[in-house]
Amino acid sequence: MSAIHRTTLSGSTLTPVPESRKGIGTRKPNRGPSAGPGNRRALIAAAREVFAADGLQAPFSSIAKRAGVGQGSLYRHFPDRLSIAVAVFDENIDELEASVDRPEATLDDLFDAIIEQAAVSTALIDLIWENRHDARVAHFTQRLARLAESLLDREIASGRVGDHVHTSDVLLVVTMLADLTARTDAADRRTDARRARALIDLAFEPRSGAAGEE
Amino acid sequence: MSAIHRTTLSGSTLTPVPESRKGIGTRKPNRGPSAGPGNRRALIAAAREVFAADGLQAPFSSIAKRAGVGQGSLYRHFPDRLSIAVAVFDENIDELEASVDRPEATLDDLFDAIIEQAAVSTALIDLIWENRHDARVAHFTQRLARLAESLLDREIASGRVGDHVHTSDVLLVVTMLADLTARTDAADRRTDARRARALIDLAFEPRSGAAGEE
Amino acid sequence: MSAIHRTTLSGSTLTPVPESRKGIGTRKPNRGPSAGPGNRRALIAAAREVFAADGLQAPFSSIAKRAGVGQGSLYRHFPDRLSIAVAVFDENIDELEASVDRPEATLDDLFDAIIEQAAVSTALIDLIWENRHDARVAHFTQRLARLAESLLDREIASGRVGDHVHTSDVLLVVTMLADLTARTDAADRRTDARRARALIDLAFEPRSGAAGEE
Amino acid sequence: MSAIHRTTLSGSTLTPVPESRKGIGTRKPNRGPSAGPGNRRALIAAAREVFAADGLQAPFSSIAKRAGVGQGSLYRHFPDRLSIAVAVFDENIDELEASVDRPEATLDDLFDAIIEQAAVSTALIDLIWENRHDARVAHFTQRLARLAESLLDREIASGRVGDHVHTSDVLLVVTMLADLTARTDAADRRTDARRARALIDLAFEPRSGAAGEE
DNA sequence: TATGAATGAGAGTTCATTCAT
DNA sequence: CATGAATGAACTCTCATTCAT
Numbered sequence A, B, C, D: 001m002s003a004i005h006r007t008t009l010s011g012s013t014l015t016p017v018p019e020s021r022k023g024i025g026t027r028k029p030n031r032g033p034s035a036g037p038g039n040r041r042a043l044i045a046a047a048r049e050v051f052a053a054d055g056l057q058a059p060f061s062s063i064a065k066r067a068g069v070g071q072g073s074l075y076r077h078f079p080d081r082l083s084i085a086v087a088v089f090d091e092n093i094d095e096l097e098a099s100v101d102r103p104e105a106t107l108d109d110l111f112d113a114i115i116e117q118a119a120v121s122t123a124l125i126d127l128i129w130e131n132r133h134d135a136r137v138a139h140f141t142q143r144l145a146r147l148a149e150s151l152l153d154r155e156i157a158s159g160r161v162g163d164h165v166h167t168s169d170v171l172l173v174v175t176m177l178a179d180l181t182a183r184t185d186a187a188d189r190r191t192d193a194r195r196a197r198a199l200i201d202l203a204f205e206p207r208s209g210a211a212g213e214e
Numbered sequence E: 001t002a003t004g005a006a007t008g009a010g011a012g013t014t015c016a017t018t019c020a021t
Numbered sequence F: 001c002a003t004g005a006a007t008g009a010a011c012t013c014t015c016a017t018t019c020a021t
Helices: A033-055 A059-068 A071-077 A080-101 A107-116 A116-130 A134-158 A165-181 A185-205 B035-056 B060-067 B071-077 B081-100 B108-118 B118-128 B136-155 B167-182 B185-205 C035-054 C061-068 C072-078 C082-098 C108-114 C120-131 C135-155 C167-183 C186-204 D034-054 D061-066 D071-077 D083-099 D105-116 D119-129 D135-157 D169-183 D186-204
Strands: none
Touching: A033 A080, A033 D119, A033 D169, A059 C120, A080 A107, A080 A134, A080 C167, A107 A116, A107 A134, A107 A165, A107 A185, A107 B167, A107 B185, A116 A165, A134 A165, A134 D119, A165 B167, A165 B185, A165 D135, A185 B167, A185 B185, A185 C072, A185 D105, B035 B081, B035 C186, B060 B071, B060 B081, B071 D186, B081 B108, B081 B118, B081 B136, B081 D186, B108 B118, B108 B185, B118 B167, B118 C082, B118 D186, B136 B167, C035 C061, C035 C072, C035 C082, C061 D135, C082 C108, C082 C120, C082 C135, C108 C120, C108 C135, C108 C186, C120 C167, C135 C167, C167 C186, C167 D169, C167 D186, C186 D169, D034 D061, D061 D071, D083 D105, D083 D135, D105 D119, D105 D169, D135 D169, D169 D186
């Protein structure tokens, strides 16, 4: 009965959205301004789940519903799709930094983390690349770049990666990897990811002819 | 209170005659069945443009409109989104084969051709990967694979590519490349593509241990 | 070639902003949630009229239009045809009970009331019989049965109806009568109904062999 | 995938219509004028099946499809819904006459035959009563009346039916019975029909006070 | 400030009817 | 005269956004 409007081509319906038909007219009491921060967190969490399950084009209202929050509040906190998407992905980068910003972390760790976030990453990638020029987005392209750069420097210094590799290469590869993993369904994911990683390793390894770093 | 929908049979169980159909419609003349093939071609062309401009989720009706064809005809020729997408991409693969199926063609030519088709390729990729298991799609995954395979064999034989590379690697790379190019907007496209190609070359080149270089 | 549907997020994966919504719309002001109950009543009244005039298959949207209510509100209150039909018919049964649930009421009163509701009853009957097994419908089959039963008991006790008549007979007769009256157009309605009632009287009257009349 | 347009309230999908997607463009050869009568017969048979399976509001085109005939031919033979419905029901009355127009036939036989035709009879009844005043329909109201009359006369003469019963009563009863049977689903059909028949018998039996015939 | 109902434009799909072949 | 593709209006249902409470 639902899902008629869904496109024929994408059919992800992971979490079937509670469908809380609690009868019309039972209105949650206005909890007042103090609910603000809590609502914001709930909305971000809900958006993450909804985007993961239904993609970036999921009904905006379903985010509010899943967060247990009024539509109005959603609009207050996040006036458009991009703003909530940015909030979600900001958290994602937080995670990324948390798991990668250690002295002993390697590029491989970054790739692992990216693959880990695959489901949400489809959206991430779509977002990053499509809105590359939006101010709100630019800032986390930079965060990602910073991350990539520090990892890369270390890897090159340690000789595990050739100095022909630039930060932009890493970002390129992150993009591709995220994309690839996100598209692939669970069954093939591991295989495809491994294959891609192998290619990346080959491309990144120090080149024989090069003197490296003296 | 008066009967708004009078029916053909005058009883309410029967199909109401749409109010507007009674009027003197200024409808495009029925060009007859001979319009069929032309319509089909127009639809595919329109779909290509529409998908390229607005993505795979562009209003289905806009395809009909751009093709200058009735909605019904669109549905007759292509009962769902996938079927017209397949038609478009079939043509794409035709082009691909045409430009790559020569004895002297290289993998680089394939990559060039893919990048050339970038705009439409977003959709292509979305399609290929999301409907990987649909019979209609499977067949051109195969066409693509065949293409990749013959090119790869030749490249390996000529020593330009290492024999550690498999057809599936080529397909992976094609996917990633198409995706990347499609997302990138015109300005950065050339730069990004060149960078990605460079990485691919590194990953594909014959490995030192092999008989390749000395 | 130019982007017809620019999206909120500026990327093609996101929801396009409908061209028209940008313009200065002359849309009816949002009267707020307080309009709810009024809307609901208006919708039921409109549905009654529309169903009566055009049958159960009248355009669903025409109900909203006649009620002066947005389509969305119609769907919020009544997610499908059956639910609004049930609401209408529930009111009908209310009326029926109001006019028949008196100590001095007779089966004839019930029949009169049914005939009175004839126009809406076509739909009623179609509904009751076609969705006999739907939970929402079952409940008012029961209300009707209860009504019929209490009337019947009284009639039999008073000797006006034979005890060979069961509640199910009354329901059968109610169905048939409603159907008949609904189909008949105004001119013949009175005649046909009278004739049918006469037959019913004959079928229901106490049988000679029974203890009824000495 | 289909059936979206179907009303929520009616869900009869007995015969799922072959769905002969024989590819677009394979056109049956024009068999010339000689196909006329055969087509007509095929159309009537198809209409009977389609109406029985999907009701009177079944897609007009599905009749042509099931008959294996072009839409144009359908329109040529039967310019509107009523005309083909009339043709179908004419055949029905033929059958009725065939099975009832014997000296030893009784009203019960008529009722049996009507019940037998139940599936198609829904439509029949809808038609007869809604278009009672259309010239094309009037004629078979008459045929039916003639049938009823001759049976009734015989029954009254033989004393099995009271002379308080008129032809119009029989027609009324036929209508009601057909309607009832048509609506009822297979499981309850027998029970309901029996119950109704019992009531009819009571209503039709010779009345005690009446002197009968003599 | 939070809530969620109200609003209506639009997208997808069906189907009556026409008409070139 | 048969065929069946073409046409497009109509109908259903969805969802972004506003706004009274």
